[in-house]
Amino acid sequence: xxxxxxxxxxxxxxxxxxxxxxxxRMDFVACLTAALVFVAEHRDRHYLDxxxxxxxxxxxxxxxxxxxxxxx
Numbered sequence: 001x002x003x004x005x006x007x008x009x010x011x012x013x014x015x016x017x018x019x020x021x022x023x024x025r026m027d028f029v030a031c032l033t034a035a036l037v038f039v040a041e042h043r044d045r046h047y048l049d050x051x052x053x054x055x056x057x058x059x060x061x062x063x064x065x066x067x068x069x070x071x072x
Contacts, residue, residue, distance in 0.1 A: 005062040007031045008070060016060060018052045027060045034069035041069070 007014060009031040017028045017035055019042070030038065039051050063069070 007062075008067045009033060013055075014057045016054050016056050017063060018054075020050050028063040029057045029060045030063040030066050030069070034063060034066045037069040037071075038063065 012031040012033060014029050015032055015035045017030055017038065019026045019028070035053055039053065042051050
């Protein structure tokens with residue numbers, strides 16, 4: 001049995017990222033800081049409304065390479 005991945009910043013709340021890219025919707029969970037940096041970088045390269053953020057975090061995997069988004 002695999003353990004659930006842990007947030008790189010456990011003191012921050014997690015948020016749900018819904019990403020729409022090339023016709024595919026992907027859902028992830030990330031800590032708030034990583035989510036904000038991801039959204040900013042994604043919007044610079046893709047459509048402005050291609051990512052939405054909300055607080056329903058259950059049942060989604062963590063954002064791959066989440067730690068890379070902790071420093072802008």
